[in-house]
Amino acid sequence: MAEKVLVAYGSANGSTAQIAEAVARTLRADGLDAQALPAGQVSEVSAYDAVVVGGGLYAGRWQKDARRFVRRHRRSLSGRPVWFFSSGPLDASASERDIPPVPGVRRAMARLDVSEHATFGGRLEEGAKGRMARMIVKQGKGGDFRDFPAIEAWADRIAGQITGRGPDGH
Incomplete structure (x- = not known):
């Protein structure tokens, strides 16, 4: 039976949700039973063998929703393998170098x-929700900076760790 993996995410404008779906899709391709769900809709994590949590940076x-998920499920999360991801830089920096977690995420880790x-890089485009997001787009600083091959490679590495194939997923 395939191990069950939850990919829970907090996303305001859908970019982080799409990253979470790509992670879950890659984990499924690697033989795991993975499901991506909005963090605010997850009531229990005990049915999962491992958890990936992602949050957009604002x-x-x-x-x-990502912060609340980690706080609400901290006891259950501490008893299983957990990975975190953040999305948000609106430039190529996330593809060029390793960006450390923000202080709140580092403490939770x-x-x-x-x-x-x-x-991972973020995406902010016309029609974004929130006053600040709309201002950023209006100033011409929006765009899509997600690197899906890098996201999929990261998910492959997670699958390798879960299945015991090794840290590189092979």
Whole structure:
């Protein structure tokens, strides 16, 4: 039976949700039973063998549903393998170098003994929700900076760790 993996995410404008779906799709392709769900809709994590949590970054903090998910499920999360990802830089920096987690995410990682964190570029386009988001787009600083091959490679590495194939997924 395939191990069950939850990919829970907090996303305001859908970019982080699409990253979470790509992670879950890659994990399924690697033979795992993976499901991506909005963090605010997850009531229980005990049915999952491993959990990936992702949050969009807004003003240096994870999106509120991701923060609340980690706080609400901290006991259950501490008993299983957990990985975190953040999305948000609106430039190519996440593809060019490793960006460390923001302070709040770093503290949660330490409390839960999280296996790994990755930061991926974000997407902010016309029609974004929120006053600040609309201002950023209006100033011409929006765009799509997600690197799906890097996201899929990261998910492959997670699958390798879960299945015992090794840290590189092979």
